[in-house]
Amino acid sequence: MKNSYIKTLKIKNVIHLVISFLILTNSAFASNNQDKPNFLFILTDDQAYTAMGNAGNHQIKTPNLDQLAASGTKFTHVFNQGSWSPAVCAPSRAMINTGRNLYHTGMKDKSIATQARPEHPLWGETFKNAGYDTFMTGKWHVSRQALLRSFTSGKAIHEGGMTYDHYNATMVNLDEKTHQLSAPYPSKKHTSELIADAAVDYLQQKPKRNDAPFLMYVGFLAPHDARQSPQSYVDMYPGKNINLPKSYLKQNTVDQGDFWVRDEILLPIPRKEEPVKQFIGEYYAMITHMDAQIGRILDSLESSPYADNTIVVFTSDHGLAVGKHGLLGKQNQYDHSIRAPFIIAGKGIEQGKVSKGNFYLNSLFPTTAELAGIEVPATVQAKSIVPLLSEQGMSDQKSGLYDYIYGSYRHYQRMVRTDDFKLIYYPMIKQTQLFDLKNDPEELNNLAADPNYHEQLVMLQSKLIDLMKELDDPLDFNAPAQSFKKAGYAIIPWRKNDKRLN
Template sequence: MKNVFLMVVLVGALTLSDFAEAAPNQPNVLFIFADDMSYETIGAAGMLDIDTPNLDTLAKSGASFTHAHNMGAWGGAVCTASRSMLNTGRFLWHAGASVKPCVAENRMWSQRMQEAGYQTYFSGKWHVPGANPQGLFHVVKNVRAGMPKQTPQGYNRPKSPEDYASGWKPWETKYGGFWEGGTHWSEVLANDGVEYLDSAAKEEQPFFMYLAFNAAHDPRQSPKEYIDRYPLERIKLPENFLPQYPYADKICGLGLRDEKLMPYPRTDYAVKVNRQEYFALITHMDDQIGRILEALKESGKADNTYIVFTADHGLAVGHHGLSGKQNMYDHSVRVPFFVVGPGVKAGTQIDTPIYLQDAMATILDLADASTEGVEFKSLLPLLDEESSEHYEAMYGAYMKTQRMITKGDWKLISYPTANVERLFNLNKDPNEMDDLAGNPEYSNKLVEMRVALAELCEAMDDPRTKDSTDAKE
């Protein structure tokens, strides 16, 4: 598998002498990265009524990892931490401080790929503080900020059908956001990718392409035809919908930017409209991904290209009465994760928990690039069926207010500053609705999970284990 398994990237018309010498027959890599996309938002997963035909095909064409996690964040912008971990290969509490040293020492993901002989290309959302993609990739197009500009009209909506009729609408270009520049940003990214693949068809050098959509982050804007595909009667409320999460003020704050997108208390109508816009933006992105995949096929490079698709974290959009990703529930910490390419058995489903940042270690492994200092793990043993074991337990953290461990069927969420614990059996209760922390029948399990979480926090250099008031918190 190592000689045949690598992910897809798009390539540009560059002088081959500008790159390190590549090993013979190195595969190309196309890494496609979404934003704010929960694991449930893939039609083929069968959890939601959502149209993602191109991602469905991708999922069925290779290996689908059903339990891919983000480790968390040191601040409100969860994507910043996620992308810093992805590009440095360092765990949560090490990643932020590692960005500048990694850049200086040529240890960022793209730099390592260049050293292995790859042409590197970037377009889309970056959001890694302390690093400039212009100095990290051979070709850079249309670098985007953390999110398209949101406007005051995009918050606290919709309060009612009447409010919606007279207010902000996803297809109105006057609000800017994804429409800034005249062409929807997802379409711009697809245009960039198609253009680069056309150039790659003429080159022999292997390529690593990093395509990062801003979708499906808010403002959730897409052409009206996509909104029309999701009439509100098609949208179902999440089973774990709540008007307001009972600990929201303690764990992230009612005034957190993401949480202000919908009115409090959450209403059926507001949640359905926000989910309508979320699904429409994802379907629009899916169409752009289809264009990229078709261009790869037409380039003649598909047979020697590996594709990885994932996202930086999930999103609540009404689950548990929450709107954003600043929580430890599966809808916000789990993402889709697909690997497709020669040697990868079509229709493979791998349920072993992984971190989405394992993508970096896997690609480096496949490229015979240096993995020195990388803390995340290669997925090759799972893909080669050499092992079904990966991490003993999954860790999660959000600032100083939330900690999480998932181990086997069990998840413990701890809110240290609120002195609250929540215990769930994910096998019996996948929607995380039945909190067992106060049930005497599970008191031993609660203690067991507390101990495991404390040990995992210490292993992760969690600043809370040292009674630290670390600046990142």
């Protein structure tokens, strides 16, 4: 009996030790989770860097984005590296989610719907493997395979391109338990509202689900056309009250290649003032409506247990012309289309700071990984901007990662810029533009033929060649269409009878 009691006591002691160990381990794990920052990533579609009140645009109302900028750090010069497709958003998202450069994402036109190279760890996938709960809502536009690799759950996900109807977009959910996608269903309400609903619901339900840190990927479809928003928001921006941009032109001065891509035919060419004003007003209405939905998400975060331990990053996939240079879309290399808004706020981020940046959107992956203490995969090519977030980085007058910024659009355009000058070259028509950005920020006066700027022209031409080699740009200026096609990229123009390809 005594031996039996002692044996039972020993078993109880062992069980007690095991339970104590588990409690301590779980407590340490919970503590580690609390030390890990959460991330709320908000990505808009087609939002120009000037389309916010905090960018000095006094015509548009974006109170929530303005408050976010005031509570964090805003970078003014953040760039989309380019596109091999008329749908510029697809390559941009491929770069964001791989952290790789334009021609190294492994996602070309024909493969984007089905593939994501397994040897390239994805942003969400890397965080998920590091113990993060990864959640997706809104526009994805990379591939289903990449979606499933990246996220543990998702709601109101728009997988592909645009349906051009914000009230009837096709959505799917990603079930956390089965890791299967639901049958497609219609949004039945404005996409901005539905996506905000999903994000708010995630934040409210998260404490009941697990204590893992999270990465939320919230991809709005707005302000991409169709220009649909509630009438009350449209009424805020009557066309008669809208000022035309300083760089408004009836028609662009050069044939940039895809001049008849669908973005450009949303209004007649040459442009007329009144339709352009109305077009801008409808664009602003979508952004203000979306800003209200972003406010709902930020309010939910503020009232959650995660308010003090979450880093919010806001940006867009690229900019948009919306009447500037006689253009409407993003298939060009002017600043209004290659630059994106960028705000980062939250734990450890300087408040009320404004800096230049001079980096690409693919820096998002390594930056957030470094902030989370996650090892950045060797396949990531982009640089982290963490050094720019320090006071020392802020005090640097340039406050930028790169002295030279590269840009590319299909086989039609190549670009290189510094803080002072920009060169755009059009290989198909052998035409060059050179702009003095300090004295001509609207990029209206082409100085390429001015002998006073010959030195800057030659320097940038040389630097463009260097960057093309560095980034493995497959384009051969002597045979642009043929070399691009040989590299596996589509060269079919929107106008399929383009005789320049013959």
